[in-house]
Amino acid sequence: MKDLDFTKDNLTVQWKYVKRNLLDMGVGVTDKFESEAHKAIQSILQRGIDEEFNAKLGARRYERTSNRQGVRKGSYARSLTTTFGRSELMVPRVRGKIDTSFKMFNKYQRRHDKFDEMVLMSLMLGLSTRKQRKFFKSFIGDSVSHATASRLLRRFEEDLKVFRTQRIKDEYKYLLIDGIWVKVKEREVRKRPVILVIGIKNDGTKEILTFKLARSESEQEVTGILNDLYRRGLEGKNLRLIASDGARGIRAAIEMVYPYAKWQWCYTHKLRNVSKRIKHKVKNRRSLMRDASRIYKAGSRREALTRFNQFYKKWKDREPTAAKNLKKDFADTLSFYDYIEDKRFISTTNHLERYIEEIRRRIKIQGFFKNSRSVDYWVYGIIQHIDSVKQPKGEPSSPMGEDIKELKYESAQLS
Numbered sequence: 001m002k003d004l005d006f007t008k009d010n011l012t013v014q015w016k017y018v019k020r021n022l023l024d025m026g027v028g029v030t031d032k033f034e035s036e037a038h039k040a041i042q043s044i045l046q047r048g049i050d051e052e053f054n055a056k057l058g059a060r061r062y063e064r065t066s067n068r069q070g071v072r073k074g075s076y077a078r079s080l081t082t083t084f085g086r087s088e089l090m091v092p093r094v095r096g097k098i099d100t101s102f103k104m105f106n107k108y109q110r111r112h113d114k115f116d117e118m119v120l121m122s123l124m125l126g127l128s129t130r131k132q133r134k135f136f137k138s139f140i141g142d143s144v145s146h147a148t149a150s151r152l153l154r155r156f157e158e159d160l161k162v163f164r165t166q167r168i169k170d171e172y173k174y175l176l177i178d179g180i181w182v183k184v185k186e187r188e189v190r191k192r193p194v195i196l197v198i199g200i201k202n203d204g205t206k207e208i209l210t211f212k213l214a215r216s217e218s219e220q221e222v223t224g225i226l227n228d229l230y231r232r233g234l235e236g237k238n239l240r241l242i243a244s245d246g247a248r249g250i251r252a253a254i255e256m257v258y259p260y261a262k263w264q265w266c267y268t269h270k271l272r273n274v275s276k277r278i279k280h281k282v283k284n285r286r287s288l289m290r291d292a293s294r295i296y297k298a299g300s301r302r303e304a305l306t307r308f309n310q311f312y313k314k315w316k317d318r319e320p321t322a323a324k325n326l327k328k329d330f331a332d333t334l335s336f337y338d339y340i341e342d343k344r345f346i347s348t349t350n351h352l353e354r355y356i357e358e359i360r361r362r363i364k365i366q367g368f369f370k371n372s373r374s375v376d377y378w379v380y381g382i383i384q385h386i387d388s389v390k391q392p393k394g395e396p397s398s399p400m401g402e403d404i405k406e407l408k409y410e411s412a413q414l415s
Helices: 009-026 032-056 114-126 129-139 146-153 154-165 220-231 249-255 267-276 281-295 301-315 320-325 330-346 352-367 374-389
Strands: 071-082 085-095 172-185 189-201 207-213 241-244 262-265
Touching: 009 330, 032 085, 071 220, 114 249, 154 374, 172 207, 172 330, 172 374, 189 220, 189 330, 189 352, 207 220, 241 249, 241 330, 249 262, 249 320, 249 374, 262 330, 267 281, 267 320, 281 301, 301 320, 320 374, 352 374
Parallel strands: 172 241, 241 262
Antiparallel strands: 071 085, 172 189, 189 207
16 A cells, blocks of 8 residues: 655645545545534534624513613624634624624634634744645635735734843853854845844753844844843853854954853864865765764863874874864864863754754745845744744654755745
């Protein structure tokens, strides 16, 4: 029997196969069950509307009572989509000045807030507008358009404003700074970095403190980001160390705003640079990178220096460019040994890389963003979703582990 492939855009087709197989086995109640369940939900919603309307009117249909506040004036049909599906409801009218709003939904509301939240979650998980429409249409019987999905993204606007202006307690001992490059359409499509800063507290908890779509990783841009953190309360009284890649702009900005915090050159980034400069890659890359990685597994700074000297002596003639690259500013990659008990937090920016990889995977379908607001809303939404999902220790941050293939279709963005 052929395996079902749920990683592709064929959930509707696969669901039809499942129902067909159930029928072949004599289990033909699937559609009936769905239909009866939907009728029950619709009946509950309708009864809720009728009961609330009767309470406001002060009388049931055809009831004669002195408490009556008005006279019925027929009803009109309207639809309401919930996470249980789309329901067709009859909303009663009344003559007279009586409040006919309902607790169940607002005026002109056609979708329940929970359904909109599920649509937003599907987008944050990496589904395209086209995929989420097919998914919800298949399982719920209704979906939202590209334009509606774009409007839903604006729900993040107020929360994002609070996120960027709220006070920050000066309780972080480490900061990690890194960026992800995204394509944004201005006059033309250009690559721009989204710079993120994560803080680590004394108890080891991690929190994204800020992010910004910048023009570049220049000193001016990063200084502005760090100055904003300082202004909001992160004065650095407890700050011990800041880790980042080797970008000169980031390093200069750290020296400007937090001059007394040690700087750690993320050794993962350093090793990547070394790998790029290996001349005889097929012959030497595996053994050279094994020797280089071994340096940072040392239990002390002294041992790491000993291993580095052994590495340099072995490779300086065989791979001079790579060896010299590791030697340059090598001491800055060992700053974490001053706080060896927290090596897993500060030796690299890997804790921030997990957020970056998750953001990169989920926005891969975009191709490019139409403006900076779309970038802000998407990145903020993804960060909030990642933080809301508590993963077991050792598990990846994402509840969806599959890679998303490069697809060409319209995505939910702000026009």
